[in-house]
Amino acid sequence: MRHFVEELEELKAKLLEMSSLVESAIYRSITAVVQKDELLAREVLTNEARVNQIEIEIDDLAISLLALQQPMATDLRLIVSAIKINNDLERMGDLAVNIAERALDLLHEPIVKPMVDIPHIAALVQSMVRKSLDAFVARDGDLARSVLASDDAVDDLRNASFHELLSFMEHDPRNIRQSMSLLSVVRNLERIADHATNIAEDVLFLAKGIDVRHHAESRV
Amino acid sequence: MRHFVEELEELKAKLLEMSSLVESAIYRSITAVVQKDELLAREVLTNEARVNQIEIEIDDLAISLLALQQPMATDLRLIVSAIKINNDLERMGDLAVNIAERALDLLHEPIVKPMVDIPHIAALVQSMVRKSLDAFVARDGDLARSVLASDDAVDDLRNASFHELLSFMEHDPRNIRQSMSLLSVVRNLERIADHATNIAEDVLFLAKGIDVRHHAESRV
Numbered sequence: 001m002r003h004f005v006e007e008l009e010e011l012k013a014k015l016l017e018m019s020s021l022v023e024s025a026i027y028r029s030i031t032a033v034v035q036k037d038e039l040l041a042r043e044v045l046t047n048e049a050r051v052n053q054i055e056i057e058i059d060d061l062a063i064s065l066l067a068l069q070q071p072m073a074t075d076l077r078l079i080v081s082a083i084k085i086n087n088d089l090e091r092m093g094d095l096a097v098n099i100a101e102r103a104l105d106l107l108h109e110p111i112v113k114p115m116v117d118i119p120h121i122a123a124l125v126q127s128m129v130r131k132s133l134d135a136f137v138a139r140d141g142d143l144a145r146s147v148l149a150s151d152d153a154v155d156d157l158r159n160a161s162f163h164e165l166l167s168f169m170e171h172d173p174r175n176i177r178q179s180m181s182l183l184s185v186v187r188n189l190e191r192i193a194d195h196a197t198n199i200a201e202d203v204l205f206l207a208k209g210i211d212v213r214h215h216a217e218s219r220v
Numbered sequence: 221m222r223h224f225v226e227e228l229e230e231l232k233a234k235l236l237e238m239s240s241l242v243e244s245a246i247y248r249s250i251t252a253v254v255q256k257d258e259l260l261a262r263e264v265l266t267n268e269a270r271v272n273q274i275e276i277e278i279d280d281l282a283i284s285l286l287a288l289q290q291p292m293a294t295d296l297r298l299i300v301s302a303i304k305i306n307n308d309l310e311r312m313g314d315l316a317v318n319i320a321e322r323a324l325d326l327l328h329e330p331i332v333k334p335m336v337d338i339p340h341i342a343a344l345v346q347s348m349v350r351k352s353l354d355a356f357v358a359r360d361g362d363l364a365r366s367v368l369a370s371d372d373a374v375d376d377l378r379n380a381s382f383h384e385l386l387s388f389m390e391h392d393p394r395n396i397r398q399s400m401s402l403l404s405v406v407r408n409l410e411r412i413a414d415h416a417t418n419i420a421e422d423v424l425f426l427a428k429g430i431d432v433r434h435h436a437e438s439r440v
Contacts, residue, residue, distance in 0.1 A: 062300075063296065063297070063300055066286060066296055066300070067293055067296050073287055076283065076286055076287050077283070080282075080283055080286070080303065083300065083303065083304070084303070084307065087304065087307070166396065166397065166400065169389065169393065169396050170393045170396050171393075173389065173390045173391075173393050176386065176389050176390050176396070180386065
């Protein structure tokens with residue numbers, strides 16, 4: 001049996017591989033929407049299998065670490081966090097696939113005005129994803145907190161886009177199908193931001209032993 | 221320190237309390253949409269705090285079981301499954317809140333034809349939730365498998381509703397706002413079904429040691 005520390009390093013390395021695959025899927029899916037790039041959208045669909053495979057590998061490794069060893073408190077928290085972050089990353093990968101599918105729907109549509117908001121929301125969401133994962137690697141509580149602060153900004157941008165697209169549809173029913181696809185992109189971005197927020201909460205739990213979920217900040 | 225078996229029973233009991241709260245939230249939120257019942261919708265919003273509180277209690281208990289004891293393989297799997305199912309239940313509770321909010325938006329809207337599909341989808345989704353939790357309690361792999369089979373039916377119903385509501389909006393832009401709220405209800409139901417599917421997959425993992433995620437059925 002290999003040494004515990006070695007297996008723990010493998011777990012961390014696999015989680016980083018997973019996160020870089022998922023970050024790349026998000027980047028490609030959004031670029032595919034904005035630049036109407038069919039090839040990038042198809043790459044996201046193709047790479048999903050690898051994300052799904054590595055999710056299973058990470059869970060197996062985490063469970064074997066819990067089963068075969070008797071991890072100390074800090075390592076235990078790391079392993080439980082890895083199981084949760086793994087789950088969030090896999091869902092983010094699914095959401096990138098949803099966005100890539102909408103990119104394919106939108107390929108031959110004329111570019112409409114509300115599109116301008118999507119790069120803005122996407123940039124904010126990608127920065128949240130990056131920060132939540134950097135915070136995990138560095139166990140940086142302050143960085144994780146900055147992710148929580150951004151989540152409200154994403155919700156505001158989502159609501160603004162929603163109302164803009166609603167007016168756009170009401171103005172001319174021929175805009176409805178395209179607007180629905182754009183709304184779906186915005187909604188998937190918002191859900192990716194929610195998962196980045198979950199990861200940031202896990203980092204705070206890991207870094208300081210504080211459970212910040214549901215505003216339970218006072219608990220230690 | 222209390223006996224391991226006793227704490228494990230407490231974990232199971234809390235998970236059942238959580239699942240009954242969440243099932244009730246789903247039932248109330250849907251009934252609030254269909255029967256335009258403001259009181260039921262508000263109850264869902266009020267009860268969210270208890271769901272969030274019990275989620276934290278379950279996680280704390282699971283982590284303390286992992287930390288203070290050295291669980292055997294079967295118990296270990298149960299505890300890891302409890303952490304995952306807890307997470308799925310909490311998200312289902314959030315989705316019921318989303319539906320309750322749409323119920324409030326829809327309170328004073330006239331009843332439109334596409335509404336008829338929502339009770340149909342809701343009944344199927346509620347049955348999936350019930351079966352996934354019964355399968356967990358009884359470790360019943362066949363019941364869990366029947367949940368996986370229903371997920372495709374929900375996707376089909378979702379797509380049919382989507383296209384029906386799209387035509388309805390295109391036919392008369394005055395229908396757009398109401399249709400968007402109904403679409404949101406359908407989408408939230410679909411996401412609840414996805415979480416029931418996750419729970420069923422965890423049950424299969426727990427019952428037979430088979431990982432069925434991503435069609436990895438051949439793995440043992």
